[in-house]
Amino acid sequence: MSATPVRVLIADDQPLLRHSLALLIDATDDLTVVGQAATGRETVQRGRELRPDVVLMDIRMPGGDGIEATRQLTGDRTLAGQRVLVLSMFELDEYVYAALRAGASGFLLKDAEPDQLLDAVRRTHRGESLFAPRIVTRLVEHYLDRPxxxxxxxxxxxxxxxxxxxxxxxxxxxxxxxxxxxxxxxxxxxxxxxxxxxxxxxxxxxxxxxxxxxxxxxxxx
The missing domain is CATH 1.10.10.10 (Winged helix-like DNA-binding domain superfamily/Winged helix DNA-binding domain)
Incomplete structure (x- = not known):
């Protein structure tokens, strides 16, 4: 008997991207999409209703951004075990640090290869932090520059x-x-x-x- 698939909620304000990600994820045996959201508020609502294992979170969304949505979901004690993987086209320092401070388990860029994304979802579910190589480099540079x-x-x-x-x-x-x-x-x-x-x-x-x-x-x- 196969293990229960990892349940994923996709949060992004672009319908085409949500659809593409859903097709990619649902094509695997061990991952499944349980819902989608287009705004920050909808993400929080659906995260609480559907209780996915992993939320694929965009940062820049209307109706409350992904940072605030991440903060609300990770701060909700009734959602213990739910993890957030930020998927963004922006690698700006303020986004990276804000996402981590808000409780995100990882930060991946939207130019990642499909296999990298699927692996990131799996690793995030297992409790492993996952950062795009360029993000790790930025973190090092940021802290090297500090006193x-x-x-x-x-x-x-x-x-x-x-x-x-x-x-x-x-x-x-x-x-x-x-x-x-x-x-x-x-x-x-x-x-x-x-x-x-x-x-x-x-x-x-x-x-x-x-x-x-x-x-x-x-x-x-």
């Missing part, structure tokens, strides 16, 4: 291995990739990430990414 920051006391509670895992998470690596880089099992990677989430009081991997960059862990290595 040196003081290492948060919470990071002092991390073991050396947990810190190594945190750095790899911030670099956008998947669990499989982290296991390969550090020479440990995937089960061990998951254990370390669970410890990181608990010790840093982070909701998901995206928050771990923010913590790592703000602490200078990635820029320093």
């Amino acid at each position: 040196a920051v003081r290492r948060p006391r919470t990071l002092d509670r991390l073991t050396e291995r947990e810190t190594e895992v945190l750095v790899q998470v911030a670099r956008g690596l998947s669990n499989d990739e982290i296991a390969g880089v550090l020479g440990i099992s995937i089960k061990t990677v998951k254990t370390h990430i669970g410890n990181l989430l608990a010790k840093l009081a982070a909701r998901d991997r995206a928050q771990l990414v923010i913590t790592a960059y703000e602490a200078g862990l990635v820029a320093a290595r």
Whole structure:
């Protein structure tokens, strides 16, 4: 018996793009589109009604933008487990940081290849943060340009291995990739990430990414 497909809500103000994304997603066996929304307010409403696993969120929409919609959905305790993957044609710094601060689990550009998009949805559902390579570069550049920051006391509670895992998470690596880089099992990677989430009081991997960059862990290595 096959596993239940990942349920996806598509939020974008362009009907043609919504239709194209729906066709792409529904052509897979493990993903399914449960609804579509054209405005920020409609996205929040449908997110609460349909309770999808992943919301593919555009940023610039009428009726409340994707940032505010993301903030409302991720801030709703009744929607625990629902994740937001931002899909935008803009890679402007303010959009990236605002999306992450609002609780988005990842940020992908609309020029991504179809397979990249499908993989991003799957990884987002698994709880892995996903960022387009250009976005990771912008994050590094942004934090390199900032004055040196003081290492948060919470990071002092991390073991050396947990810190190594945190750095790899911030670099956008998947669990499989982290296991390969550090020479440990995937089960061990998951254990370390669970410890990181608990010790840093982070909701998901995206928050771990923010913590790592703000602490200078990635820029320093």
